[in-house]
Amino acid sequence: MKKYLLIIAILSSSLVYAQDDLLEELESETTEEKFEQPAFKAMKIGNLQSTKVAAKGDLYLYVSHRFGTLKDGVDTFFGLDNANTKIQFVYGVFDGVQLGISRESLRKTYAVSAKFKLMSQNDKFPFNVVGYTTANINSEVSTDRYPYLEFGDRVSYASQLLISRRINNKFSIEIAPTFVRQNLVYEPEQPHSQGALGIGGRMKVSKRMSINADYVYNFRRFDDTIYNNPLTIGLDIETGGHVFQLLFSNAQSTNEPGFISNAEGDWSDGDIFFGFNIVRVF
């Protein structure tokens, strides 16, 4: 009797096999390729770099404006007369490696930067980890003011480790341990080497809009400095292929050494700057 049961079992299983569904058969042949939503849509949260890196072969043109302080009121039409403009090209050289060059009008600064993806958030690893480093050249300072100025004094650097996590599809956070080196400081008591910690996040309010904020705490400021820690609050609007960022910040520079060391404005008395980043991808 047992034998017959066995045979019936074999028979019925082979019958099921013969009748099976083609789609189910395909599904058993494939392994699912999962799409991971990115933590951030744009390369910057506001001022702080995000963990987004240009894909290989993509060329981005960024135009960033930071108008003058809103505090000036109608006199400069809320800062419109004193805009700081930055033009930047970013190119994805390899998978996960981008290089950038830029020029911003504030302190006539030229900058080069590199950003490289180290780890990506997925089922097995909980964070995106990205390295970022930039060198800036201040071409405005002159030997009239600093008679012993050498080329090296014009240079400042920033290096950051960017660690982000998409908590859910709406909410992402990032922390950014940072080292800044300024060969020329604008206040004599200010140490040249500074450690800082950036934090930032984004909250999607609709499919194509998010509210973003970032803040950087600089650990090496002297007591009476005129500069503050930068706080930036912005709105990302994704316009089908491009991301448009509107923001308010108490820093006018968009370069890391500039806004981490020398944020000139102060949120508490309305001394803030309005600005935007627009991007075109080729």
Added chain:
Amino acid sequence: MKNLILSMLLVCLCYSVHAQKYFTKTGTTDFKASVEAFEPVAATSKSTTAILNVQDGSIAALLFMKSFHFKVALMEEHFNENYMDSDKFPKGTFKGKVEGFNLSELSETAKEYTIKGTLNVRGINKDIETLAKIKMVNGAILLIADFSVTPQDFDIKIPKIVRKKIAERINIHIDYELVEKK
């Protein structure tokens, strides 16, 4: 003992009935939603899996949205994130039938057949009927077909600002080379 042998024979018979199928893991699926004068909105997936039962002409195909590659990677990201919701609906499937299919009729000259079936994208079913060109070359079945769908068919919302840049009808082109599945 006689019964056992009989049963064994039956089992063997069952296995031989087991359908003969042709299969691919590297089928090509292209779509174009471009509007002239604007940048191309087009992508290709080269890892579509498809299977054809040559006894009754039933056919199925499956692809992962993530396997669609665009010229601009950012467009690809937005395609997955905002239009297809690929984290929620990772795959698209098709299940249908090649009408009047007969393996012995196939030759190196393409013959037209009607394919009828159901396309499932973003969890929504849409009936499709189209003509396919099928031929047999070196033991492989080559299948080419074109059809079109609209974003509304699958409840894909196109924001106003890009509406002019995305075609009202999306043309899909498939190209499979199916080999016998052992």
